[in-house]
Amino acid sequence: MKILTGNDLKSGEVVWWDGDHWSKFVNSAADVGDRGDAIIAREEAARRVVSAYIVDGARDENGVRPAHIKERIRALGPTVRMDLSLKPGDPDASNWVI
Amino acid sequence: MYKYDQYDQQMVDVRVKEFRDQVRRRLDGSLTEDQFRPLRLQNGLYLQLHAYMLRVAVPYGTLNSEQMTVLGDIADKYDRGYGHFTTRQNIQYNWIKLEETPDLLAELAGVEMHAIQTSGNCIRNISSDQYAGAAADEIVDPRPYAELLRQWSSFHPEFLTLPRKFKIAVIASETDRAAMKLHDIGIQMVRNEAGKIGARFFVGGGMGRTPMIGPMIRDFVPLDQLITYCEACLRVYNRYGRRDNKYKARIKILVHELGKDEYTRQVEEEFALLMEQGIEPPLAELERIKAMFADPAFETGASDDLDLSDPDFRLWVERNCAQHKQAGYIIATVSLKPVGGIPGDASADQIRLMAQLARDYSFDELRVTHAQNIVFPHVRKADLYTVWKALDEAGLSTANLDGIGDIIACPGLDYCSLANARSIPVAQRISERFGSAEKQAEIGELKLKISGCINACGHHHAGHIGILGVDRKGVENYQLLLGGSEGADTSLGQITGPGFDEDGIVAAVETAANVYLRERNNGERFLDTYRRIGMAPFKEALYD
């Protein structure tokens, strides 16, 4: 699947396109098919997101998994500060990144 | 240390106002991201992997305790309770909100600080020797010259849109603690045969994807021509530096392609013309600045005795302290490299504690080192144990300066949008592998530096052992380099061979350390042994 990620313009927070809005949870990411560029152009022009781009991903039993480690780290948080990640209580969360 | 006057204060205040206006125009749509990006970078604001990141300038690495306290408070108020000290003596915050940045900058301006030109294709923060003004081996304090250059380079209208970033370091001793020859301009203050102080210029050094050691282009620039000479160096670069390829745009490529002699000839020609333009500040300005860097009121006759009966304290003194120019005083380095920790990170509480200790025991001064540690430059030996005790309670007493645990690491793929691989986990695992104080003491000086991409923010070319993270088909892979150095004996490390995965690179470092322990002669550091025996024995142990 093709998914979109970017950062919230004002806060800088990592966000994922869920089909209607930007969500901070990668598992909400929607498959945008070939509409990615159009969505990015519209959303950036509306100043809701900055530096948005299209990445490959796959949906499995645990949710949406971006194909590249860089986006998996974006989705979770710094692997060296899991206390600041989106899964601070999950000791195994960083294994998902690798 | 330097104190702003009304003019300096006005410059940073106006800059806050200007940046506030730029943020407003970005948020109201007057500026697109493409237009805004170079503007925010000129003020140290990046968009990184997780959020905006702000890099705050620490000119020549010098801070007072009030400034350090505010850095801690900012970490709490605008970030997530910590800051990261960088290899260019700055501090950066990883979780900044664009809309809050102008207010943050206003708080910095309140203590004579800013983020001006900490990124972008302009002259960056001037770096210097972290022991300046305290070192026993310096001929003069280099910081007044760095401050003169700071003012000259701040908003220099001709040099805000250079081909690429531009880094200057100023030192004043034979022992180079600032990697001076790996800067776009490295300046060494020297005394000539007539006893006059002047500046020796090295131009065209740098790390990045094409590391080069800067050649000397002038052995003595008199103090009343210093700014003019810098301006000539920059103008030749601005006019002729390559702009067709960002990877060939640093001045090192220009100097390399023209040849040192031709570059020098062009600089001297430009310099002769600029000398007629009256752009040089008078020596009175340098004297004004120098007066603010006068020695603090050292106590005469302070005792040189140190009670080393506590073995942990003794180890820390041996590893982390350096000789001070003043009898009875010592230079103490706080390692921000605890075993298993994140190199260069400090919590807001730790930052404020170091501020308080500097106020009470180091004449209100701290330094940030390019190795991502903090220095108390002027500690009375009689107070050293008290200082150490306070550090120890805060987890800041790691005794590993310049050892294998004192690792320089860039933020890597955990934070940086340019990185190809993570750096910090590798640093953590290596420091754990060599965690015991005995093991570290046995190995002695071994500078290990890790970069998560070819841009080399972690100085991997200059490590006795260097590690470069690369992306191999979406998987992190690490190359090993041996034999780099950034001191007076600057050299560039050589790649050993094929890369390793994360487990493999940790084991490879241990293998290299064991080759050294096996082969070393009496008194040799890792680097000395490597230079004597060469790459072959290491390769054999690593790959056969």
Add this chain to the structure above:
Amino acid sequence: MTDVQFRFRDDELAGDPAVTVDSFFDQTNATAVRIEPGEDARALLPFLGRLQLIEVSFPAWTDGRGYSSARVLREAGYTGELRAVGDLVIDMLSHLRRCGFDAFAPEHGLNHADAQAAFDRWDNVYQVTGDGRAPIWARRHG
């Protein structure tokens, strides 16, 4: 041909359109020339006396060679109009002005109020750049 949006001169606008550097050298009577980022401003120095207008082109505002071209021309004594042309942005106007530009022809018109604020931004400056402004060090040492 883009319009001059800001001008800090009292004389009349030059009548002749600016020609390229190459054609300038082929003509003996041209009084206006346009210099591109990769061209050497010093090649124009023998002709400064007859030049009324020099346009310095900025195809991209992040290419700063034009700033050095401007200073080279002013340092050599050029007093005619020095016009920045092309991709000009508000935030660089005061820096262009400091390097000797006295006319500005942005390819996309700039917001007037924001531009005026930018021109007026810096009450004081750290460097001597030939624009006649006293640097901070001169104020400190009278």
